[in-house]
Amino acid sequence: MAGQLTPDTTTPAASPLTAERRPARTPAPLLVRAGLVLLKRAALLAALLALVFVTVELLPGDAAKATSERGETAADLAARRELLGLDRPVLERFWDWMTGLPTGDLGTSARGEKVTDLVSGAFPNTLLLGGIALLLTAVLSLTLGCWAALRPGSRLDRAVSGTATAVLALPEFVLAVALVLVLSLWTGWLPAVTLTDAGGSPASWDMLVLPVLALTVPQVGWNTRIVRAALADEARAPHVETAVLDGLPPRRILTHHVLPGALPAIAAGLATSTGMLLGGAVAVETIFNYPGIGSVLASAVTDRDSPVIAGVTALTGAVITGMLLLADLVRYLLTGGRR
DSSP: OTTTOOOOTTSOOOOHHHHHHSOOOOHHHHHHHHHHHHHHHHHHHHHHHHHHHHHHHHSSSOHHHHTOOTTOOHHHHHHHHHHHTTTSOHHHHHHHHHHHGGGTOOOBOTTSOBHHHHHHHHHHHHHHHHHHHHHHHHHHHHHHHHHHHTSTTSHHHHHHHHHHHHHHTSOHHHHHHHHHIIIIIITOOSOSSOOBOTTSSBSSGGGGHHHHHHHHHHHHHHHHHHHHHHHHHHTTSHHHHHHHHTTOOHHHHIIIIIHHHHHHHHHHHHHHHHHHHHHHHHHHHHHHTOSSHHHHHHHHHHHTOHHHHHHHHHHHHHHHHHHHHHHHHHHHHHHTTOO
16 A cells, blocks of 8 residues: 555645634535535436437337237237327427426326336336445455455556456356356356246346346446445545554555545445446346346337336436436435535
8 A cells, every 4th residue: 555655745734723614514505506416416317318309209110110910900009009199299298297207207108017027027126126236346446456455556457447447348148158157157156047936036046146147247436446446546646645654554544544635436336326226237138137227118118118128217217317316325424525
């Protein structure tokens, strides 16, 4: 650690009087900032949902044709289009769908099912998968990043950084196929597909292992690099250099002086990983036949079903927005709103 934290005697230490003059934090600015950020992200999500409707409209075919039965006539298709509202302008249909969103009404699918019912059984399974992957990502990336930071410039540091870059470049579906080949087909250690119980959840815990690994490994690479870079930046702070001059042990410097200042950047990286995990879950769930939102979304795209696709997008966007707001809160509390 000492090689990383070179003392700089030209930088004065922070004055206690300066800290005393710093105004006390009040909850009002935090609430105002959170409200403004929430409004901006809500507007961005609304624009994304409008783009979903327009994009589905531009795809070949429509929901009436995709869900039609064999032998239906042109008159039958026309009646189905009218029933589904496909004869109306796309922006009008989008507005009707958006007016029901504040009440929790996600509309009706092209097959006549409530979108809320479709996603209510699948989305918790995806959240379970993503939640376990996010927890493992946080623990492993913090451990590896801190371990490398204790030995800056060493072979261990270079190995951790190089390995993190390599696994970061692996797409989830490629890693999923490799895991199935090695841990299921060759060794038979773990099941290659997910079976469900009567409640629609995975029948046993070992069916979660491969999907979780496929999601976790790339995100560990991404977040390990973020942790390592954040620790290196914070290690150049004047108070850390003062701790080095005082002769404190490297581990204490890391845990008490470097890591607290690096937490805002680390929290932001983990919040960003939430979106990556939910996005990667679509491909991973398809490969492992996992009963999550990925299968619902894949069927909806096949059916050209705008309300279902928009409903999945809205729920996913809400989760990501919540995680980003949590990361903003961590950053604000740890920095006092100065950054």
